Amino acid sequence: VQALRRLCRDAAARRADGVVVVEGRVLAAEVVERAAQSGSTVRVQAVYADPERSEAAAVARGAEALGASWYPVASDVLDKVADAVTSQGVVLVVDRPRWELASVRADGLVLLADEVSDPGNLGTLLRTAMAVGAAAVVTLGGSDPFSPKCVRAARGAQLVVPTLEVASEDEALDVARSGGRPLVVAAAGASTSMWDADLPGAVAVVVGNEAAGVRPALRAVADLEVDVPMPGGTESLNAAVTGSLLAYEHLRRHSL
């Protein structure tokens, strides 16, 4: 349990161990189900679950059947260890996926999150990216996409959608522009609205920091800046909403 507490709290420990922590019964059940699917790259190493709670125990048995070790722990102990307010009696330790440029398919949408700093916003973006079947999400600075909070908000999408953390603008552009993708930047007030913008099937869309927007260095190299119309006079939308609207505008064009 001490080891689990460290994994729940310490990003460096998670990285060193190559793991991701998945908290909460409902989400854990989804992740175990995904791991059980043939061809899945999701692998559960260990499950910490309360044997006295039947739903939690059911998730643990499912994980055990896939080869995970089950450590029985009481719910109130798990609640104290977990990052979430309540663990719902289950915490999984899952292999951290090794996403790299080769994981990104040549077509489809890449979402580049430029310093998106709120884990809930980044997780929500990842959740949408999975929903639309995006090719990848790239994070340049900002929140840790593999933190327990971000995993919860994303419903574990970072285990399925290639999610690449990059350290520099050059690296970000390498992934975003892979497959010849043009770089489209969300910029409030741009003269082209998202409805009129050229959004080819293979495209990279950049969403910026909650306060500062997209950094000037990325705006400078963008192929296109697009505006999300706000006739109500607001100055901006939530960063995850902006990214989701652009992801779905792309999907609408290419699925209809």
Place this chain on the structure above:
Amino acid sequence: VQALRRLCRDAAARRADGVVVVEGRVLAAEVVERAAQSGSTVRVQAVYADPERSEAAAVARGAEALGASWYPVASDVLDKVADAVTSQGVVLVVDRPRWELASVRADGLVLLADEVSDPGNLGTLLRTAMAVGAAAVVTLGGSDPFSPKCVRAARGAQLVVPTLEVASEDEALDVARSGGRPLVVAAAGASTSMWDADLPGAVAVVVGNEAAGVRPALRAVADLEVDVPMPGGTESLNAAVTGSLLAYEHLRRHSL
């Protein structure tokens, strides 16, 4: 300051005093600016601000110029009182708007939030509602739309967009169906996609609870259920994202 602490923490106290608390310098500056606009219904009663911080003091002077009382308080004291992690040196106390059915114009979009329980999600929905120029947001149970957290996530949209808290399904339907609006419910797996759905100019869209979705009683009386396509195989989207996608689909149809 004791009085302010109570207002920051206690929903009943805010309701009894008829006030809303706005925390944070950037947001407070936006709200003061909105209050200064001619015809604005936003009224700032009081500002608690650190006179030693020039940006905070500038907001306070702006509020004073509009008739608000300025209580000078050090930032570290404000940080302890506020609901937010940091107050950025400014907290406003603003008149709570008295939204009622008569505040809702006959045309346009009404968003009905059915037990949306996360204040960040509800606030994000409100922020989007303001961006698209929605006629109203109705909350049936769920999070308090006037809590400090919800005000922050909404960037104060509940001061501008009619935001009606209702206690029953009948009341919710009274507002949603005002102006003859059909009731459209977001329901994953519905046979009509949001892109194919009939979304007239005057329409009510229902978004459900994060875990349970829209309650059966509202689904039963819906004129239409719509699906947000998720080709990536996710089961659901974030509630605020679902509502924002539907609000923007409505805007796209009626602004192009």
